[in-house]
Amino acid sequence: MTITQRLKQIRSQISNAELAFNRQPGSVLLLAVSKTKPAEDLAAAYQSGQRHFGENYLQEALGKQQALGAYDITWHFIGPIQSNKTKALATHFDWVHSVDSLKIARRLSDQRPAHLPPLNICLQVNISDEQSKSGITLDELPELCEQVVKLPKLKLRGVMAIPAPQDDFERQRRPYKTLYQAVAKLGRPELDTFSFGMTGDLQAAIAEGSTIVRIGTALFGERNYAGKLV
Template sequence: MNDIAERFQHVRSQIRHAVSIAGRPRGSVQLLAVSKTKPAGDIATLYRLGQRHFAENYLQEALGKQRQLSAFNITWHFIGPIQSNKTKPIATHFAWVHSVDRLKIAQRLSEQRPAHLPPLNICLQVNISAEDSKSGVSLEDLPALVEEVRMLPNLRLRGVMAIPEAESNYAKQRQPYRRLCQAVKELNRPELDSYSFGMSGDLKAAIMEGATMVRIGTALFGERQYD
């Protein structure tokens, strides 16, 4: 068994274990393979092992991989920062966008979503740790943005995404996710069913607090060569 296959089995085992401990239904957490900086061949290897959802941060790199892997039935997620001049190809070539943090970007994605495609699945990025270095709407401004984005015709608002401040302590890892989940539940919007959080270092904490999609890169593909 090659390294990717071994890592894939290990990550899936970790997810199943955390789901079990949390008392959640089997299959309630989707593995999202973060393939940025990794070659198309690695994505193909994971696809053949059964992985279908892949996430990219860099648009041009992602579009190149999509061309190389056009024969594969991959669901592509965009999780990187979004510039206004990049919204059209994102709206055209992805099924999910996790990093919408302001109304202007959401409006452009809605306007530029091709008519022959289903509505674009959207998660709003929340700056849950209030870090100056990170994008995201504040927890206080989230309710207003939810109401604005959910009205856009070619988008399907699904939930939230967050990247908390790095923390090694398990109990402290859980705290920001708990705050975010509680804030979303208080909005009383049942359609907000997707919680995109948890990475290689805090997978268990995220699942314990309600993650429905965990974004895993390093634990699947190995260390990145560049960012």
Template sequence: MATIQQNIDNIRSQIRHAELAAGRERGSVRLLAVSKTKPAQDIAAAYQAGQRHFGESYLQEALSKQRELAGFDITWHFIGPIQSNKTRPIAGHFAWVHSVDRLKIAKRLSEQRPAHLPPLNICLQVNISGEASKSGITLAELPQLLAEVKALPNLRLRGVMAIPEPETDYQRQCHPYRMLYQTVKQLGMSGLDTFSFGMSGDLKAAIAEGSTIVRIGTGIFGVRIY
């Protein structure tokens, strides 16, 4: 069985090859290790392998692991759905939030961000495939929400996140990412430098279409527990 170190080395190699194939600069894509449902010791093993950015979806589980790993220089990303009553601990314990999909949540995160911390990095989640089972705004709603969130203090609006409907065909994988990337670029808003695109199954397509952060869980830690 491959170790977490070997898995991370393999994913990083895939990222480098995808950057090269897309004519992208080496190191232009960051690996976000999705550690939800995985124990703190697995995160520690990934940390020892050089990984520093970790994504969590379940707040109480994440806070428990943050306490256990308080001595590690980890950058924590929240990537799951956000309920209004969870915004305060998210605002206080994460450096990034990828899953903002309404102004109410963004306002609460801004208001509740502790004054001693730097602005919270924000990505807006776009439901690019229009799936009823997934969170996120529509592409048509994106320009207005971008403008509204950008105006909020204590937040740093960075870009967008998407989880398209799963596809095995490469061109079909590329299409939604290309559409979203082009929409954001056409808006011409300053500071939008982050495209949280791509998981294990569509990493190459996501990087070809502009991804700057790929979110990998199973490829690093194995099958999720639940």
């Protein structure tokens, strides 16, 4: 199956889930997760109408951005953030989904070039309390929101989460429901973005309010991590 065919299939799955769970048609954005994939694959998806691409590894992403400079792509960074990479992230991306500390947020704001609009930010919440994953706790979310909204070159948009994998549909829904309700209680209308849901739990995420689903393997095929640039 070609990337074009897969893209059509995934879009259909998203549309069907929107309909099944009483979501507004077109309210869920497909973010194509293109880590470890060559620029040619992104170009193929772009030519089939895909405009939003998510990358996990900075150096790899910068190479693709250079190769695809003629394309009108919206670039999202979704990987763990190290302090020494914030300047490049602030300069070369439109969205950063994986902010998990005030220190990182401040650096992104301070290093965002003056000629660019504020950087769209999601706060990563470790909703399943997994030791191996980045992210703040739910208890830390209100205070970090309070601080991040004050930063002049950032635009706080919402939250991102990667729950522990579950096979059961109802179990997949629970962490997303918990996070959605926690954000709703904050009473911040600017928090309009819920970056959650991947290939294995797309329907559960859409059922519980996702506005961005991050799809990689189902679109581009299995990943090759050999020789990747971080």
